[in-house]
């Protein structure tokens with residue numbers, strides 16, 4: 001029984017490796033530490049790879065690039081039907097970085113995914129295929145609070161309001177909003193990154209709907225946890241914790257620091273993969289974040305981290321320029337997944353996640 005995990009040294013990949021190893025799977029990890037190329041050596045996932053190799057007896061690492069079909073093919077051929085699940089997390093994950101090298105972004109995110117889907121179809125078609133997509137596939141559509149622009153009826157009445165420390169979105173009648181899978185992905189600005197993920201996201205759905213394979217797309221909100229190699233361009237909570245603990249400067253890009261994200265701990269996300277794998281469906285799409293209870297603005301996150309860490313850090317500045325295509329407010333609606341998989345719920349809330357991240361960062365800098 002093999003779990004093949006791409007991006008196995010990254011945040012979600014390494015959590016997946018631990019999780020499935022604990023469940024008795026042999027784990028094949030594929031990761032070429034391209035994160036260091038994207039974000040610099042501080043964001044390298046090499047230590048995480050070494051830890052997996054040391055800690056997990058049944059872990060085998062392949063230092064190869066998912067863009068290279070010829071390198072991937074022998075692995076799929078060698079293990080064939082023994083591969084029961086593919087968890088595909090390797091990616092160029094930052095929408096700011098993508099504009100620097102759109103072709104690199106597209107080949108990693110879209111072509112890499114296509115390589116893995118096709119090798120799965122040819123060598124282990126009954127396996128579960130999990131793809132970590134992103135809420136950026138909805139582009140900046142959640143920002144359209146003047147919702148006559150929205151074609152989706154359900155979101156026509158959604159309005160974003162500015163509150164003291166955060167933006168908040170309501171449907172008519174003051175009902176608090178969240179974003180479900182019915183939101184359109186068309187006719188909005190996705191960023192280059194969002195668009196390359198859309199290409200992969202739709203292809204993963206297609207391999208389920210067209211070929212009948214057990215594929216699922218998880219459109220992540222903010223995925224987080226202590227094992228995130230946070231960098232300025234990716235992994236905002238992890239990077240913010242790092243800046244607060246080491247008293248480094250942090251720039252907030254746009255929206256006065258009131259932009260809202262929902263945050264899910266990597267363990268809870270991987271537990272979604274597990275539930276799906278136990279009763280797979282074909283070509284499903286799920287929004288996967290922490291939901292309203294685990295949402296925070298950047299200003300609120302700074303308050304929480306200061307409280308948990310016992311610091312009084314204020315070393316940040318507000319830039320007027322928001323990131324292109326960035327969300328003002330985004331909270332995932334988790335009802336569809338909970339309806340399909342009633343055993344699943346969030347088990348690690350944002351407070352506990354932040355505690356783990358603060359402890360991890362303090363230990364690293366002790």
Ligand SMILES: NC(=O)c1ccc[n+]([C@@H]2O[C@H](COP(=O)([O-])OP(=O)(O)OC[C@H]3O[C@@H](n4cnc5c(N)ncnc54)[C@H](O)[C@@H]3O)[C@@H](O)[C@H]2O)c1
Nearest residue numbers: 007010011012032033034035045065066090091132220223
């Ligand atoms: N972290 C988030 O907030 C977030 C939010 C939404 C979606 N996602 C998606 O979830 C997935 C996992 O995110 P993460 O935070 O664990 O990312 P991560 O950067 O921590 O891990 C990704 C890993 O993939 C590896 N990698 C990159 N390109 C590769 C290539 N060409 N070949 C082989 N390995 C390669 C990197 O070295 C890295 O170790 C990504 O697909 C990302 O787009 C993440």
